[in-house]
Amino acid sequence: MRLATRREMLRWLALGLPACAARASFGATPHAAWQGTVSKGGLFEIVPPSVSGISWRHSNGRSPEYYLPETTGAGCAFLDYDNDGWMDIYLVNGGKCDFYDPQPPLHNALYRNNRDGTFTDVTEKAGVAGGGYGMGVAVGDYNRDGLADLYLTQYGRSILYRNNGDGTFVDVTEKAGVAAPGWASSAVWFDYDHDGFLDLFVCRFVDFDRSKNVFCGNTQSGERYYCVPRVYPPAQSWLFHNNGDGTFRDVSKESGIARVLGKAWGVVATDVNNDGWMDLFVANDTLPNFLFLNREGKFEEIGLDAGVGYSPEGHARSGMGVDSADYDQDGWQDLFVANVDQEMYSIYHNNHDLTFDDMAGPFGVGRTTRLLSGWGAKFFDYDNDGNLDLFLANGHPDDKIEVHSSHVKYQEPLLLFRNTGKALEDVSATAGPVFAQSFAARGLAIGDFNNDGATDVLVSVNGGAPLLLKNCAAAGNHWLGVRLIGKKSNPDAIGARITWQAGDLKRSRLKVGGGSYLSSHDPREVLGIGPRTKIDRLEIRWPQPGGRTEIFTDLAVDRYVTIVEGSGSLAP
């Protein structure tokens, strides 16, 4: 998150021009023509609070002192906390901290899915109101009891809520040892050392507290704006090793994570070199991004060598939201990072040799995003044609930006890029009315809240009501929803490789951990197959320490199934 410096040598290089893109194509895999129908409301429709029952709003506590956390939150999640097969919703709020004491106190919100398109606020009963200045949320079954636990990142001290299995949670932070004091942002659960337990990586942003708040603004008039984070010192992120007994050990130093200081916003656990060990891609703000390569439990930061640390011109940018997916189906995980205006977002194509090339320019993503600032970001197949599309939530961090810029707005539109099989095509203009609106969007979570197989989207808005977006774009295409439960492997199957074939369509997907910004997603994978009516072959390669491969054939579609590692069968 930063304003463009006046003296960047090549700041004018990126001025856009509608033109052909010489390298803007990928893959030669068969591609099914898009079969979805655009509903009256577009590809995605807002489900208003009057329908959903989600009346909660985010409060940022914006103050005259312009404390930086105020403009950076918050996150959201789709999760199934009661294991009923329906996605519930968790929303993170601001709250009491050293610069803010809201009265009455604010609270996060857990909404139970009523299975009819409406939700009920169960926060109080569940005991997950939070209590500090919340930032993000990461969902994972850390204690292997089959229940979704919640890790709530906060400015100040984070919270681990263990799911009791009876609709309630209990704060086990102290016992677990994962308070992560400081300003935590995104977090991700993944098994970095192949012991079958989910470990926890927590991004830490800058070294900041109320006493360190820097004046940024017009010294003559006293008018403030939010500081470019460059003025605050960097900090180390945390890696907590899951001891398997409900406690964690801080292994940040011994694992190599603490060797570099960053200003971390977004994180995704992925495998960029196909060695089966989950790596971490971390977006830093005003510092180079980190690509932590997992070398059998020890991390080596290779962002610069890999070409993902800096812009193509060698500038550290303001990385915020991240994601990872094999968008071109070449078998290698690519990376995405959203930056602030004038910097353009990046799509890093994996060259299969631990180097990446930024394809944002050729794909037109650069041109489209040049005046935008991106936070929430997720690859998913919104139309179930088998290709991973890209959804972006945007908004400038500085609410005064329009005073300084005639082109950049505080509230910005959502963006939707459709993967045509050859390129990413910006379809926002035709994707419905919601894409014509502007928001101070931050977090973005994906999940199928109505179990129709079309992945929906939840967007959190800084200082506003969240957006629940119902996917109307996948009608006519077929799918299989898969929930993976690891037994020997980590219970959330992070790192599993799913490969499916339907007629001429063959696709493969790595189940990544986290991604986006401050948010957590539906743990199920929806496998789109376009107009084909059955899946001929489904292969699950479980992550280590399980590591086995299971194959299923001739599967009926348009349903969700659960696959328990080693069971050899599908369950509804």
Add this chain to the structure above:
Amino acid sequence: MWAHGDNIRLAAVKHPSFWGVGFAGCVILALVSCSSASAAVDTFAALSARANAARDAEHLDDAVRLYRRALALRPSWKDGWWSLGTIYYDQDSYTQAAHAFRNLLKADPKNGTGYAMLGLCEFELAQDTAALQSLRTGLSLGLIKDQSLRNVVLYHEGLLLLRKGQFTGAGDTLALLATYGEAGDQVALALGMAALRILPRDLPPEESQQRGVILRAGRAETLAAQKKFDDGARIYAELIAEAPQFYGIHCAYGTYLLREHLTDEALAEFRQEIKNNPRHVQSYLEMAAVQYHVDSAAGAQYAEQAVKLQPTLPFAHYLLGLLYADSGNYEKAVTQLESAERSHIREADLYYALSRAYSRTGRKADAARARATFLQLSSQSSGPQEPNIYGEHRPLQGPDANHPLSSVEAQPQR
């Protein structure tokens, strides 16, 4: 001479005691109370009090003498060096003033205002490189809250950049001044020079038609800086109608349009400039830059023209290298980037591009060397980051840092 910034200069630096008006006032009172003691003992306290009193009484020659004596006794006396420096500055004794400010900075190395004053002295002494460095250091460290000082410093920074042919940087700085409300003809003329890429030494004489064009272009740029883009565009359109052959006018307007994201219109202007002036390197570079990341192969053709026209221009080689690399033509990219490197451009960006190109051509050792240089230069350019008078944050330039554009911007080739 205008280019020395006669009129926009610091008007009232002689009296302020930035470290202790209260203290000075007490000393004056004490001095008055014993004014009859003409044979005061030559202690530091007595000398400094008499120096301040003489300064306040406008007896500047006496003040200088007394300050010098007091400072000989106590060289760490910051207020003394400040007062001495400002008196010299007001007397146009810039060498002595610079000496005083340098001594001030020895005692108070974080004094941004001291650096700014030193820079203004160096400006007057035609020590352009030192002046630019001092002014920028001052801005990075932060100035006292004085709008006129800020504007003077920015204006002189803009002029220095113009003198160096760093037109883009000059335009940025002067535009900032315009946003602060400095919309007079002096600023407009400087902005016009930046937009039309005219060196101060080439400024046409007053009352000439050419000078009028420059001034009006500068007014258009001033309006744009004040977010009155349409008004500025109107002026440019009039200028182009009246003086369509004026050197650089189409390129200036094209750049103006680019800032407003009117890319197609901008390209048309660049093309017209090239039609008028087939050797207009800047227009080729602008067109090439527009294509970067969009259609780099097409952009490379324009950069190739720029290289052909001005083969000594490192930026043209660098840009061409970037465009080749973005087109997947890494061998040719290496050749161009190495050409830029041979010009001794110590710029992190260049070494990053080199490292990527070497890496993609399998030259691992060279890639590692370029990466190391990139990291070294990057760390040098990320110095103290404190808020300054802009309310933004600019990296402190290293003492020997040359702004990269000083040697890479296309110079006018009429």
